[in-house]
Amino acid sequence: MATITSIARYTSTPRDMWSINVAIGKTFAPEDVIIKAVNNDLEIIAEKWSPNGTDLLASFKHQCHLPDDVDAKTITTQLLPGGKLMLKARKVSN
Secondary structure, eight states: OEEEOOOEEEOOOOTTEEEEEEEOOTTOOGGGEEEEEETTEEEEEEEEEOTTSOSEEEEEEEEEEOOTTBOGGGOEEEEETTTEEEEEEEBOOO
């Protein structure tokens, strides 16, 4: 089983948005990725299973804390070519 370490980079976005790109590797398809956000703690989990579902072939996990002004309910994701996962969310207006 391969375990992939992550590299996260915050990206430049409009002032009302938050964005991060996480290198999860080319191994995973969108259906392999789970995003959880609880109390502004963000967790990204990806698991690639064998075709028969008995063997875990690769796994990925990344955790970070969302800034206080980010609305976790608005998170959207996109798996980009090259194995990067882009997450975006709206900031809460003050």
